[in-house]
Amino acid sequence: MRSIDDLDTPAILIDAARAEANIARAQAHADRHGLKLRPHIKTHKLPYWAKKQVAAGAVGITCQKIGEAEVMADAGLTDIFLPYNILGRAKLERLKALHGRVTLSVTLDSGETLDGLAATFTDAGHRLQVLVECDTGMGRCGVQSPDEAVALAREIAGAKGLVFGGLMTYPAAGRATEAETWLAGARDALAASGLACERISSGGTPDMWRSGEDSIVTEYRPGTYIYLDRYQVAKGVGSLDDCALTVLSTVVSHPTPARAILDAGSKALSSDTLGLADFGELLGIPDARVTGLSEEHGNVTLSGETELRIGERVRVVPDHCCVVTNLFDEVHLVDGDKVLETLPVTARGRMG
């Protein structure tokens, strides 16, 4: 069996046991609270983990791009949610083909998106489930008021090949309570208008752990929970020992005692800090922080007694694991120093 010493750097290592434990922990939480889990595959972009998530009890998966959904459908996943405004003839045609293969649902927040869907999906015998996206405080997509949600829901329900599927939001981090209030208002307005709202879908890993039995949310779309990262640790979701993804990297230079340089730069770790200080930390070396990145170099600042050796390999815990996944063509599943399997990141880089 190969060892991680046999891998070239930089490389993504996934601690398989930690990822499995993270899946089990989230599924147990969801089961305990009567919440359906629909994991977002953006974090791993791998059919391997999508299947494990469904096997553990997830009702299906969430993808953001049609290209990702196509990869997952090819791999045998059967229930896919695409919480995105799908627009344009090329994408609508692909969406229609996908609808013929899997149980599909999408979202919209405008009449323009509705018009495209209604013109494409016309079979009353095989209708597409469409949810209305609500902006409950994130300031991204989504209708701005429950009244707008009702108006769009009525239009969806009136289209021959569409069926109103409920409400969807991506709440601003830490603002799950605000989202609940917003959604309750929309649900009540829908009921007053004669429209049942059986599915209310929310997302964001940290807030999932605050979704209890009294939540209005019926379905949750966590992504990062499977790997975790420095941002999730900062949010209290787990400890560094729960982080499954690290970037194996080689010390290529050590110009001063306090500065070492890694072969992992922004092309491997990304510049995405999600507001954290530093770009990552070195597993097992508490006084080492990645304090600067250029494309092919990571600057490590050593604040204590540690000196690294040139040629030494270290493991970096990144700030945001999802964007790191998108930068690599493959990941290595590991158990300690053993490489269990190397998987191509099949759904990486799907733009459309």
Add this chain to the structure above:
Amino acid sequence: MRSIDDLDTPAILIDAARAEANIARAQAHADRHGLKLRPHIKTHKLPYWAKKQVAAGAVGITCQKIGEAEVMADAGLTDIFLPYNILGRAKLERLKALHGRVTLSVTLDSGETLDGLAATFTDAGHRLQVLVECDTGMGRCGVQSPDEAVALAREIAGAKGLVFGGLMTYPAAGRATEAETWLAGARDALAASGLACERISSGGTPDMWRSGEDSIVTEYRPGTYIYLDRYQVAKGVGSLDDCALTVLSTVVSHPTPARAILDAGSKALSSDTLGLADFGELLGIPDARVTGLSEEHGNVTLSGETELRIGERVRVVPDHCCVVTNLFDEVHLVDGDKVLETLPVTARGRMG
């Protein structure tokens, strides 16, 4: 012929005429000042442009990863500089194979890197050219003093299969003068030690335009000059009309009059701002700025009268074009609205 209207979004468009003009302009500047040009392929990662750069007069190309150099060698490029500390058996073996195929040069800044190279390259009849990397103010890799440079140069010169090739730096932005002083000191110290220094290699697009006839630098490794981006425009290297790379994107939502959402997020534009405010701007729409990114959405703030249409396509000028190139599997060469050619980004994502 295809039109950009036929492309799915998000997609990279390269204005071929602008890129060609940028190549010609830099080569003319280099020729005027007796400077050898050795373009860094990190910006385009395409043999197509590397060949055009050499055809225009470049002495060779610069790559940062062996994997990039292998792609370029496969495509017929014959003179490749790898300004990187190459460490570890696997990489050294690939480096040796590459040395058998092309005119190769590398850098080092430590005895550890030297030991690996000296043990790998032992043929006095086909020696590897090795430059010493100097930290002239960037605070990344590089020896910290001219004395260290001399000590390493002597060791290189003393190794059977290596030849001392000169000095290399990547100067901190705007600190080219400081770099010149540093390098002059090292060159003089080398001369005093009996070592000729025929090649002094520097990099960074903005500072290239300040390298005049009196410069100590003999070779320049600009990367971004071929496409340009908002950062280069901010540095005065060109105008928005010189930027060859844009990201074609669709407006997928317009929740409020001042907020529109694009289908290009950090997975298409990257989070790399290089210190600029905002993540990009919309070509031809001066009151539109990309003010926020999540992975699959770009938030556009409209500060004037402009309203975008949902479904409308816009072209985003990114802050840093090199990292955008690395996110896409293909780019489209365009002439106005005509798609001339679609090229796979062959050297994308090469980690080792």
